[in-house]
Amino acid sequence: MKKTITVWAAIFGLIAVILGAFGAHSLKKIVSPDMLSAWQTGIQYQFYHTFALLFLSALSDIKTQYLKLSFYGFVLGILLFSGSLYVLALKDFLGAPWLKYLGPITPIGGLFFMVGWIGILLGALKTDK
Secondary structure: OHHHHHHHHHHHHHHHHHHHHHHHHOHHHOOOHHHHHHHHHHHHHHHHHHHHHHHHHHOOOOOHHHHHHHHHHHHHHHHHHHHHHHHHHHOOOOOOHHHHHHOOHHHHHHHHHHHHHHHHHHHHHHOOO
8 A cells, every 4th residue: 555655646746746837837828817826726735635645655553444545535635626726727728618617626625635634633543552
């Protein structure tokens, strides 16, 4: 499980750097300041939870069930929260205003982030050491 978590963290970290650079150098020319802010929020939370995944991979005392809960919570949170913000930021550029209906996915991603943190909390409370 530790290797799987580390691999996902590396992938998400790489993607965050690429998307962050794209946002800083190219995106600001094609989207509104509000949409650029949404993009940057997606990058920010993706980085936070990439670091959380790396931290999670270092936890050897946490029971597997809580480790998995946190892992899936963080991965789904990144995909849904950050991913939906990226799509929403690009909706006008893509000429797809109907993508605004993905807006409710963002808070669902936030809930998954919370699930990830709850997994760490429960794992810490249930650890005998």
